Amino acid sequence: MATPFGIRRRLRRLFGIPLETPAAAVQAPAPVSLTVVSVKGEETKEAAAESTLLAISGKMKHPIASGCSDSSCGTCRVEVLEGGDNISGSDARERATLKENGYPSTLRLACRAELVGGSAKVKAFELV
Numbered sequence: 001m002a003t004p005f006g007i008r009r010r011l012r013r014l015f016g017i018p019l020e021t022p023a024a025a026v027q028a029p030a031p032v033s034l035t036v037v038s039v040k041g042e043e044t045k046e047a048a049a050e051s052t053l054l055a056i057s058g059k060m061k062h063p064i065a066s067g068c069s070d071s072s073c074g075t076c077r078v079e080v081l082e083g084g085d086n087i088s089g090s091d092a093r094e095r096a097t098l099k100e101n102g103y104p105s106t107l108r109l110a111c112r113a114e115l116v117g118g119s120a121k122v123k124a125f126e127l128v
């Protein structure tokens with residue numbers, strides 16, 4: 001909102017606060033697209049970038065199986081079939097959980113891995 005004397009702008013400059021960006025200049029990030037393949041079929045969903053694979057699949061008819069949602073049980077493990085470069089890298093906690101549960105390090109935890117851009121296709125496993 002503009003003021004007659006531009007006092008907000010002057011105060012922002014004075015205190016080193018960045019000037020407000022016009023809403024039109026702020027671009028929404030491009031949506032990402034996740035495809036999940038399971039024994040129940042294949043389903044694709046779009047979502048905001050940097051969403052976890054588990055969060056995106058939660059909006060699907062058949063979401064990825066999950067347990068703890070905090071990277072400790074390994075239930076949400078998925079195999080990346082396509083678009084691995086569009087998924088965030090794994091961290092020590094994710095690798096440790098996979099190792100503790102006897103899963104190959106090539107799998108990813110859907111509750112930990114984020115789809116940062118573009119699209120990806122993963123294979124979900126059923127509960128054992």
Ligand code: FES
Nearest residue numbers: 067068069074111
């Ligand atoms: S839901 Fe438990 S590790 Fe992802």
